[in-house]
Amino acid sequence: MISREKEFAQLIKDNQGLIIKVSRLYTNSLEDEEDLFQEIVLQLWRSYDSFKGNSKISTWMYRVALNTAITLFRKKSKSLPTNELDINHRDFIEDDDDKQQQVSLLYTVIKTLPNVERAIVTMYLDDLPYKDIAENLGITEVNARVKMNRLKKTLKEQMEKYA
Amino acid sequence: MPEFDLDSFKKTWQEQPVQQKYDNNEILKMLNRKSRNYVKYIFWISVFEFLFFSVMGLFYFFQGEETNGFLNVLEKLGAEKTPEVENNFDNIYLGLKILSLLVTAYFVYKFYENYRKIKIEENLKGLITRIIKFKKTVNAFILISILLLVAFTSIFTVFVFYALNSQNIDPANSAVTIFVIGITLSTGLCVLLIWLYYRLVYGIIMRKLDRNLTQLRDIESQEN
Numbered sequence A: 001m002i003s004r005e006k007e008f009a010q011l012i013k014d015n016q017g018l019i020i021k022v023s024r025l026y027t028n029s030l031e032d033e034e035d036l037f038q039e040i041v042l043q044l045w046r047s048y049d050s051f052k053g054n055s056k057i058s059t060w061m062y063r064v065a066l067n068t069a070i071t072l073f074r075k076k077s078k079s080l081p082t083n084e085l086d087i088n089h090r091d092f093i094e095d096d097d098d099k100q101q102q103v104s105l106l107y108t109v110i111k112t113l114p115n116v117e118r119a120i121v122t123m124y125l126d127d128l129p130y131k132d133i134a135e136n137l138g139i140t141e142v143n144a145r146v147k148m149n150r151l152k153k154t155l156k157e158q159m160e161k162y163a
Numbered sequence B: 001m002p003e004f005d006l007d008s009f010k011k012t013w014q015e016q017p018v019q020q021k022y023d024n025n026e027i028l029k030m031l032n033r034k035s036r037n038y039v040k041y042i043f044w045i046s047v048f049e050f051l052f053f054s055v056m057g058l059f060y061f062f063q064g065e066e067t068n069g070f071l072n073v074l075e076k077l078g079a080e081k082t083p084e085v086e087n088n089f090d091n092i093y094l095g096l097k098i099l100s101l102l103v104t105a106y107f108v109y110k111f112y113e114n115y116r117k118i119k120i121e122e123n124l125k126g127l128i129t130r131i132i133k134f135k136k137t138v139n140a141f142i143l144i145s146i147l148l149l150v151a152f153t154s155i156f157t158v159f160v161f162y163a164l165n166s167q168n169i170d171p172a173n174s175a176v177t178i179f180v181i182g183i184t185l186s187t188g189l190c191v192l193l194i195w196l197y198y199r200l201v202y203g204i205i206m207r208k209l210d211r212n213l214t215q216l217r218d219i220e221s222q223e224n
Helices: A004-014 A016-025 A030-048 A057-072 A082-092 A098-110 A115-125 A130-137 A141-162 B006-014 B024-062 B066-076 B083-120 B124-166 B174-223
Strands: none
Touching: A004 A016, A004 A030, A004 B024, A016 A030, A016 A057, A016 A098, A016 A115, A030 A057, A030 B024, A057 A115, A057 A130, A098 A115, A098 A141, A098 B006, A115 A130, A115 A141, A115 B006, A130 A141, A141 B006, B024 B083, B024 B124, B066 B083, B066 B124, B083 B124, B124 B174
């Protein structure tokens, strides 16, 4: 019989892309990124028993991952100052692929946003419904929509400015 | 760059190649690493406690000022420093010191034995079991140290009354009352502080550790 621990490890392995994305968006060094990844895995394990499948796996994972990043990793998840955009962007220019360059730039731009806004964009990009985004962050659905509309504009401006 | 639209970019974002960094075993290790650190944390607190109590015990063993201090207290209470009193007190004091040293030596041996087993223990469940066993040894040591402290002060108090009685001094005077109250309060306070420390430090940590252990046992029973 497969143990609960192994079942959990498989779940994390299959969904590690989500955790890697959050870890990358909330840290500014590879070391912190790995630390945050481990911390998120632990928090997910702790709440695994209480996860009853009422919500989608990705919604639950986002909720735990973002809460961990925002609350436990508060100091390390500081937003990048916008003037660091140039420097950070330069690091990604090396990417061969055009699309990859854009993805890298988007990461850097998202990292300049405050923590909650960062969370909204992250979930929005992965197609989570507004209802789940709002629930995960403890805000109203209307508020999430309003914020996201503003964020779309901000991101568009930044992306076009630094492209 | 052409106009950037976040909605049209969603697909690219979702399809970004994310390197699969960790396999199942590495993820399992992550879960255990934290518990292992946690266990190590308890272990080092225990080491510190043990060293603290041993050093305190040895310090009092080699420091010989209690005899004079005690006899001064007796003088203040109105008794005289007779050779008989000094001799009796020295004998009792030596007996208690030897007892305390023997207890410490026994626990140093037990402590080292447990420590060595922990160092070579690799399996997490085994590690937690050993740490709990190790913790019990340290708890026993501290409990006995407290009992020795209480025994020491009780014998000391009884001896004061014995000395006063043998010199026909009325023990009802206010100095004696203050002395008894003082010694009872300070011993009580010591015991209370140690008890509080235990409730705070271990009440929480040990409960969590027990829960981890139950979880590990569950996993093991599921595997079998």
